[in-house]
Amino acid sequence: MPxxxxxxxxxxxxxxxxxxxxxxxxxEDVDASAAAIIADVRENGDAALIRLTEKFDRISLxxxxxxxxxxxxxxxxxxxxAAERAALExxxxxxxxxxxxxxxxxxxxxxxAGVEMGWRWTPVDAAGLYVPGGTASYPSSVLMNAIPARVAxxxxxxxxxxxxxxxxNPLVLLAARLSGVSEIYRIGGAQAIAALAYxxxxxxxxxxxxxxxNAWVAAAKxxxxxxxxxxxxxxxxxxxxxxxxxxxxxxxxxxxxxxxEHDVAAQSILVTDDAALAADTGRAVERxxxxxxxxxxxxASWRDNGALVVVRDLAQAxxxxxxxxxxxxxLCVADPDALAAQVRHAGAIFLGxxxxxxxxxxVAGPNHVLPxxxxxxxxxxxxxxxxxxxxxxxxxxxxxxxxxxxxxxxLAASEGLEAHGLSVTRRLAAEPxx
Amino acid sequence: MPxxxxxxxxxxxxxxxxxxxxxxxxxEDVDASAAAIIADVRENGDAALIRLTEKFDRISLxxxxxxxxxxxxxxxxxxxxAAERAALExxxxxxxxxxxxxxxxxxxxxxxAGVEMGWRWTPVDAAGLYVPGGTASYPSSVLMNAIPARVAxxxxxxxxxxxxxxxxNPLVLLAARLSGVSEIYRIGGAQAIAALAYxxxxxxxxxxxxxxxNAWVAAAKxxxxxxxxxxxxxxxxxxxxxxxxxxxxxxxxxxxxxxxEHDVAAQSILVTDDAALAADTGRAVERxxxxxxxxxxxxASWRDNGALVVVRDLAQAxxxxxxxxxxxxxLCVADPDALAAQVRHAGAIFLGxxxxxxxxxxVAGPNHVLPxxxxxxxxxxxxxxxxxxxxxxxxxxxxxxxxxxxxxxxLAASEGLEAHGLSVTRRLAAEPxx
Numbered sequence: 001m002p003x004x005x006x007x008x009x010x011x012x013x014x015x016x017x018x019x020x021x022x023x024x025x026x027x028e029d030v031d032a033s034a035a036a037i038i039a040d041v042r043e044n045g046d047a048a049l050i051r052l053t054e055k056f057d058r059i060s061l062x063x064x065x066x067x068x069x070x071x072x073x074x075x076x077x078x079x080x081x082a083a084e085r086a087a088l089e090x091x092x093x094x095x096x097x098x099x100x101x102x103x104x105x106x107x108x109x110x111x112x113a114g115v116e117m118g119w120r121w122t123p124v125d126a127a128g129l130y131v132p133g134g135t136a137s138y139p140s141s142v143l144m145n146a147i148p149a150r151v152a153x154x155x156x157x158x159x160x161x162x163x164x165x166x167x168x169n170p171l172v173l174l175a176a177r178l179s180g181v182s183e184i185y186r187i188g189g190a191q192a193i194a195a196l197a198y199x200x201x202x203x204x205x206x207x208x209x210x211x212x213x214n215a216w217v218a219a220a221k222x223x224x225x226x227x228x229x230x231x232x233x234x235x236x237x238x239x240x241x242x243x244x245x246x247x248x249x250x251x252x253x254x255x256x257x258x259x260x261e262h263d264v265a266a267q268s269i270l271v272t273d274d275a276a277l278a279a280d281t282g283r284a285v286e287r288x289x290x291x292x293x294x295x296x297x298x299x300a301s302w303r304d305n306g307a308l309v310v311v312r313d314l315a316q317a318x319x320x321x322x323x324x325x326x327x328x329x330x331l332c333v334a335d336p337d338a339l340a341a342q343v344r345h346a347g348a349i350f351l352g353x354x355x356x357x358x359x360x361x362x363v364a365g366p367n368h369v370l371p372x373x374x375x376x377x378x379x380x381x382x383x384x385x386x387x388x389x390x391x392x393x394x395x396x397x398x399x400x401x402x403x404x405x406x407x408x409x410x411l412a413a414s415e416g417l418e419a420h421g422l423s424v425t426r427r428l429a430a431e432p433x434x
Numbered sequence: 435m436p437x438x439x440x441x442x443x444x445x446x447x448x449x450x451x452x453x454x455x456x457x458x459x460x461x462e463d464v465d466a467s468a469a470a471i472i473a474d475v476r477e478n479g480d481a482a483l484i485r486l487t488e489k490f491d492r493i494s495l496x497x498x499x500x501x502x503x504x505x506x507x508x509x510x511x512x513x514x515x516a517a518e519r520a521a522l523e524x525x526x527x528x529x530x531x532x533x534x535x536x537x538x539x540x541x542x543x544x545x546x547a548g549v550e551m552g553w554r555w556t557p558v559d560a561a562g563l564y565v566p567g568g569t570a571s572y573p574s575s576v577l578m579n580a581i582p583a584r585v586a587x588x589x590x591x592x593x594x595x596x597x598x599x600x601x602x603n604p605l606v607l608l609a610a611r612l613s614g615v616s617e618i619y620r621i622g623g624a625q626a627i628a629a630l631a632y633x634x635x636x637x638x639x640x641x642x643x644x645x646x647x648n649a650w651v652a653a654a655k656x657x658x659x660x661x662x663x664x665x666x667x668x669x670x671x672x673x674x675x676x677x678x679x680x681x682x683x684x685x686x687x688x689x690x691x692x693x694x695e696h697d698v699a700a701q702s703i704l705v706t707d708d709a710a711l712a713a714d715t716g717r718a719v720e721r722x723x724x725x726x727x728x729x730x731x732x733x734a735s736w737r738d739n740g741a742l743v744v745v746r747d748l749a750q751a752x753x754x755x756x757x758x759x760x761x762x763x764x765l766c767v768a769d770p771d772a773l774a775a776q777v778r779h780a781g782a783i784f785l786g787x788x789x790x791x792x793x794x795x796x797v798a799g800p801n802h803v804l805p806x807x808x809x810x811x812x813x814x815x816x817x818x819x820x821x822x823x824x825x826x827x828x829x830x831x832x833x834x835x836x837x838x839x840x841x842x843x844x845l846a847a848s849e850g851l852e853a854h855g856l857s858v859t860r861r862l863a864a865e866p867x868x
Contacts (some may be wrong), residue, residue, distance in 0.1 A: 084848050087841035094838070101543075107535055116785075117532065117799055124812050138849050171848055192733035198763035208812045226667075229812030233660075254860050266592065274603050293852050340827070344556050351550075351829035356857035359830055362842040365551055366826035376664030378558050378642040380824040390814040393774070395785035396793055404528070408796040414518050414605055415572050415692035418727050419489040419691035426688050 002306030006275070007316060019307050020324040020374065024236050024265040025350040025428035034190040034219035046202050052191040057133070057164045061186065062108045063202050068173070068184040076170035077177060083300035084171060088139060092178040093142050098365030099151040102384040108333070108393065115368075119392045121151035124229070127387055128196035129181065130292030131164035131172060133188050139175035140361060144368050144382065145231075146179030152387035157181045157204055160196060162188020188213075190220035197224035203434070208387060231386060235373040236265035239357055240326040242317045243281075244333040245274040247353060252277075253284035255330055258358050260301035261294040267305040269324070271317045278308040318342035325376035328357045347376045401427055436740030437717070441750060453741050454758040454808065458670050458699040468624040468653035475628035480636050486625040491567070491598045495620065497636050502607070502618040510604035511611060522573060525797040526612040529577050532799030533585040536818040542827065548834035553826045557587035558663070562630035563615065564645030564655075565606060567596035567622050573609035574795060578802050578816065579645045579665075580613030586821035591615045592640055593656060594630060596622020622647075623655035626657070631658035639700055642821060646803075659687060670699035673791055674760035674780075676751045677715075678767040679708040681787060686711075687718035689764055692792050694735035695728040701739040703758070705751045712742040714796040739790070752776035759810035762791045781810045835861055 005015050041046040044062045046419035053061055080088075108118030127149035129144055142159070149157050159176055163186045176184055183202060184187040188194060199205035208229040209221060221230045242251055256268035272278050285306075289299050310315045318339060321329055325345035333339055336351040345350065347370030350357055361368045365431075369382035396404075405424045439449050480497045491709055514522075519737030539547040542552035561583035565576055576593070583591050593610050596600075597620045619637060621629060627647075633639035642663040643655060655664045673693040674742055677686055690702035706712050719740075723733050743763055745751045752773055755763055758843040759779035777783065784791055795802045803816035830838075839858045846854035 018762045061717070083844050087844040087848075090838065091845065095543075097545070101541055109535075111528075111531070111799075117797055119800075125778070135850065140845055140849065174704065217657060226807070226809070229809070248864065251857070251860055254853055254857040258851070258857045261851055261853045288856075293850070298853065336829070342823075344559070344829055345823075346825050348826040348828065351827060354832050354835045354861060355828055355830045356861060358846060358851075358854040358857045359835065359839060359842050360826075360828050361854060362845045363623065363838050363844075364549055364828050364830070365545075366553075366828055370826075371823075373659070373660070374825065375663070376825070378823060381826060383824065385819075389779075390807075390811060390817065391777075391780050391810070392782040392794075392804075392815060393785060394782065394794050394798050394800055395770070396789045396798070398788050401788045401793065404797050405793060406523065407524045408793050408798075409572055410517055410521040410795045411525065412792060414521075416569065416573065416727070417692070417695055417792075419688055419695045419722070419732065420792040420795060421791045422689040422722075423685070423692045426685055427790060429686070430682065 002302050002308060005307060005309045007310060007312045011400040016309065016320060016323070019269070021063070022305070024267060024305055030215045034216050034223060037190040037216070038114040038194040038220060038223055041191050041200065042198050043206060045200035049187050049191055049195055049200060052189070053187055055161070057162050058191055059163065059166045059186070061333070066185050066187065066202050068168070068186055073173045073177060073184070075146065076168060076173045080170050080174050085174065087363070088143070088171065088174055088178060091140065091199060092143050092147065092175070094363055094365040095147045096151060099148050099384050103151065104385060113403040114397050115404065116395040117392045117393060118173055121388045121390050123155070123388050124207040125154070126156035126158060126206040126264060127154045128155060128206035128209040129159040130192065130209065130213050130217060131159060131161035132163050132213055137161065137169045137172050139169065139171035140368065141212060142172055142175035143179055146176065146181050148367065148382055148384045149210070149387040151181040151385045154387050156206070158196060158203065159184045160187050162191035162192070163185065179284060188215045193217055193220035195426045198428055210382065210386065223393055231369070232371065232375065232379060234369070236267065237262050237416050238372060239328040239330065240269045240271060240321055240324055241330040241332060242314070242339065243270065243272045243277060244314060244319065244332070247277060247332045249277060249284040251353065251356070252281045252332065252383060253288045256281070256285060256302070256306065256358055257292065257298050257316045258356070259328070260298040260306065261292065264297055264304065269307045271309045271311055271320055273311050273317065275310045277289045278310050282308050312386060321322035321363050325374045327370045327372045327376065330355070345376045347381050348372050354375065436736050436742060438712075439741060439743045441744060441746045445565055450754060450757070453703070456739070458701060458739055464649045465653045468650050471624040471650070472628040472654060473524070475625050475634065476632050478538055479634035483621050483629055483634060484627055486623070487596070487621055490623055491596050493597065493600045493620070500619050500621065500636050502620055503601070506609045507611060507618070510602060510607045512606050514604050519608065521797070522577070522605065522608055525574065526577050526581065526609070528797055528799040529581045533582050533801070533818050537585065538819060538822065544636055546839040548831050549591065551827060553824045554788055555822045555824050557589070557822050560590035560592060560640040561588045562628065562640035562643040563593040564643065564647050564651060565593060565595035566647055567598050569731060571595065571603045571606050573603065573605035574802065575646060576606055576609035580610065580615050582801065582816055582818045583644070583821040584614040586818045588821050590640070592630060592637065593618045594621050594626035596620065596626070623637040624650045627651055627654035630660045644820065645814065650836065665816060666805065666809065666813060668803070670694050672701040672760055672806060673762040673764065674703045674705060674755055674758055675764040675766060676748070676755065676773065677704065677706045677708075677711060678748060679711060680768070681711060681720040681766045683711060683714035685787065685790070686715045686721045686766065689790055690715070690719055690736070690740065691722050691726065691732050692790070693762070694732040694740065695726065698731055698734040698738065700735045701819070702736060703741045703743060703760075705743045705754055707745050707747050707751065709744045711842040712744050716742050724822055746827065748773055749776065752765060755780060755831060759808045761804045761810065762804045764789070775860060779810045780817050781805045
């Protein structure tokens with residue numbers, strides 16, 4: 001049974017904190033193994049990739065077949081049914097339009113002292129995208145990771161995706177094509193992360209790696225961080241649904257199970273000011289679980305991590321959202337804007353009863369890569385900014401240097417940094433201001 | 435002697451890559467020690483802080499004196515000489531003005547399908563600022579780390595700064611006051627990072643930690659990452675100075691040594707198309723080293739990590755800058771804008787011969803916390819964005835859901851996620867579109 005919390009209970013705050021702070025993921029200690037694989041790829045390059053891919057994915061590759069050929073991509077894509085192709089194209093277009101609005105603006109101005117300054121944004125030269133294999137090989141994830149990099153202007157997008165037993169998901173290849181991915185390699189695991197970070201004879205290294213993966217991939221990403229940039233290392237997914245009286249329990253149940261079906265470690269929490277709605281939704285979940293194809297996963301997630309929380313009022317619901325900083329927050333309430341205004345911490349907010357999270361997961365436009373495990377207190381979802389960086393610009397005229405340079409020299413002296421001061425004072429002495 | 439590289443040499447590219455890729459920092463393996471300290475603070479709270487501070491900083495504290503009192507801050511600040519106070523105030527004002535321009539804009543729009551979307555930026559609830567003790571206790575660093583957090587709108591700024599043997603830098607306290615720091619604790623090392631991340635009876639935990647520190651601090655920041663946000667873990671500082679014929683070797687020497695005097699691991703590289711200028715600058719550095727107060731540090735840095743690089747032309751200089759992605763890039767050339775346009779990767783660019791890096795280190799306005807060790811290929815300097823996060827917003831009307839929902843259901847089916855699809859199709863069935 002999921003946890004049932006009532007605001008009247010004396011231990012309510014403690015129970016809620018325990019609910020949102022529980023470590024839901026078994027942390028496999030694969031760091032040493034990932035480190036060994038990275039060292040192997042750095043030393044042996046393509047040969048290591050081929051050997052490890054044979055071992056883990058049971059396929060024999062050569063340096064020539066590491067990369068998926070254009071002909072192979074063409075053939076796979078041609079077999080995609082029209083409805084799925086159209087849905088993926090709609091999603092790709094909408095995601096691109098949304099992310100295009102995130103392109104940051106350069107700035108440049110000159111202040112009263114005559115100092116010119118500002119900044120300039122530039123894309124990374126090359127982005128690497130990790131796509132998991134097997135059942136977690138999601139075309140939607142390709143779109144969400146690759147399109148921001150393309151919109152950022154990264155000239156090169158290299159994708160890695162393991163193909164266990166040679167099985168390729170044609171929709172993943174189509175998503176890559178629609179996203180502007182420039183090359184695809186059929187490798188995975190820590191070895192693929194190592195290849196992206198350090199390069200091999202066949203694979204040119206990238207500057208930034210994004211995309212979800214298993215424990216080995218996460219450990220490898222942590223290891224190569226600093227040599228290249230990485231996106232955040234995501235934990236299990238989670239949703240908080242806040243609902244008021246009058247909402248449809250069947251819809252709320254579907255929303256909660258849409259999170260629970262991802263993973264036994266996923267978390268679905270209903271928060272409502274209507275105790276009857278909580279009970280009805282609990283029963284609707286039980287009914288739904290009886291007919292779902294992924295019942296084993298969803299039922300375990302709901303039993304171990306799910307919760308029905310009854311609050312005094314919606315203000316208390318907002319306070320709980322701020323404590324949980326949920327990855328996804330659905331506001332299935334009559335006035336979602338009023339409630340959203342009270343929420344400071346959430347990865348994404350879905351406003352009103354006609355906005356299921358799944359709409360945002362696939363086609364609406366916003367990114368579905370979002371901060372988990374309360375990281376929305378300090379972190380944001382994936383965006384165009386993750387594939388760009390800002391260079392600040394500064395220019396002083398001799399007069400401007402004369403105006404503010406002496407203060408710099410004073411501070412340099414106070415910090416005991418003599419050459420810092422000299423680099424200013426020598427210029428002041430050398431350049432009489434007209 | 436610093437390295438001397440000439441573009442005519444057959445191994446020029448290899449030598450340059452070795453120069454910029456050399457691991458300049460001895461990586462002390464203090465991770466286990468940092469982990470033990472964090473566990474101690476999590477278990478024993480203030481008592482651990484007091485015990486560890488007695489051990490490392492040789493001062494006896496109580497829970498009441500962990501925090502620096504307002505009276506103590508007032509008294510220290512009152513003793514700051516007027517010139518230093520004025521310089522720090524000028525710097526604080528200019529840094530605040532620069533960073534105010536970085537405040538990001540919210541966005542909200544409705545597209546043709548009737549889908550309303552956008553995003554909203556909010557500050558972190560609390561930022562923690564680490565300030566090193568002893569000779570590396572720099573007031574400028576307080577300004578550069580704290581002011582972006584304040585401009586971001588973070589309601590709470592908690593600073594930690596060790597005071598070995600009880601020595602406090604009054605300028606650091608003044609900088610904290612000018613930056614809007616709300617509380618200061620006289621603790622340092624991994625124990626201070628643990629206190630900021632997990633809290634104690636006296637110290638309320640924060641959401642994001644920024645600021646430079648030694649190897650223990652860096653290891654502790656890596657350890658607490660995920661529980662709180664952290665800024666980047668900076669490596670040794672570096673400057674690349676590109677100069678053309680006619681520049682003043684004495685000024686270039688001061689600029690190179692302003693970097694070298696920070697740390698023996700710092701790196702200063704001159705790149706010029708004028709071999710005579712390279713030689714003259716080398717001699718000017720030798721002269722300057724004879725008279726500097728920090729000669730031991732600067733000379734070791736210059737000898738071990740410095741370089742004079744002679745290039746064919748400025749286009750080659752720009753190409754080297756892009757390979758090095760330097761933290762600081764000075765363009766001491768006749769046409770710095772033309773050269774800057776060719777540079778894709780640098781933390782900060784200083785345009786023209788009247789703009790020494792030290793101006794930006796202290797008073798110009800841009801942040802001096804910048805990506806090191808080639809991280810400017812994928813990372814940016816510290817900014818207001820580091821203390822804010824973005825929540826995406828989405829709202830569909832029933833008609834909008836009818837327009838794009840079926841595509842979401844198609845993609846959910848293709849990924850085998852039944853409840854995702856149901857959360858859309860149940861709504862489509864329930865809500866006939868008018």
